[in-house]
Amino acid sequence: MAMDDTYAINLAKSRFREGFNRADEEMVLSVYDSLFCDMSFGLPSFYDSDAKDVFRARLKRLFRDYSAEMAVLIIKIVLHADTAYDWGWHVLNLSDRLIGTRRQVRTRYFETWRRDTDRGWVITSFIDNLDEAPKMPEEMIWEMQNTTSDARVTRLRENDLQFSGIERSSGVH
Numbered sequence: 001m002a003m004d005d006t007y008a009i010n011l012a013k014s015r016f017r018e019g020f021n022r023a024d025e026e027m028v029l030s031v032y033d034s035l036f037c038d039m040s041f042g043l044p045s046f047y048d049s050d051a052k053d054v055f056r057a058r059l060k061r062l063f064r065d066y067s068a069e070m071a072v073l074i075i076k077i078v079l080h081a082d083t084a085y086d087w088g089w090h091v092l093n094l095s096d097r098l099i100g101t102r103r104q105v106r107t108r109y110f111e112t113w114r115r116d117t118d119r120g121w122v123i124t125s126f127i128d129n130l131d132e133a134p135k136m137p138e139e140m141i142w143e144m145q146n147t148t149s150d151a152r153v154t155r156l157r158e159n160d161l162q163f164s165g166i167e168r169s170s171g172v173h
Contacts, residue, residue: 006077009084009113009121013072020070020092025059033114037125041107066094082115083124089131106131 019027038051109128
């Protein structure tokens, strides 16, 4: 049973990949639960039908402006009865439809799944962030201890505020 479920999730991820490669937003969305949670990098979080509406709009714009080729690298799928989670990388190669420039977006992702009696396995929550070049733990620790930048500690770019409505404090609290 576990192998069949793992295969079914791999098959759904293949459908997801093919949706990108065919510029078919409905094929991409077909692997998502009708009420899912989207915590995509660089965007506000969206839930339930709002998540699907916003994701559909992102895909329509992406496929309008770019030719896309998606590669999915699954690290692991963990099954728990009628739920599962997986994580890995999405590598999206984009070619600008107007000027032909190419770029690659590589993200790390984490997904939760549920078994739907009619649709099979569907994604119930999605989280991703931009991937970074690998580093050894010692290198990261040295960087955090020996740099004046707090970007690695706060995860904000230098001198950035998380929300534009927050003002900088001039005093010490």
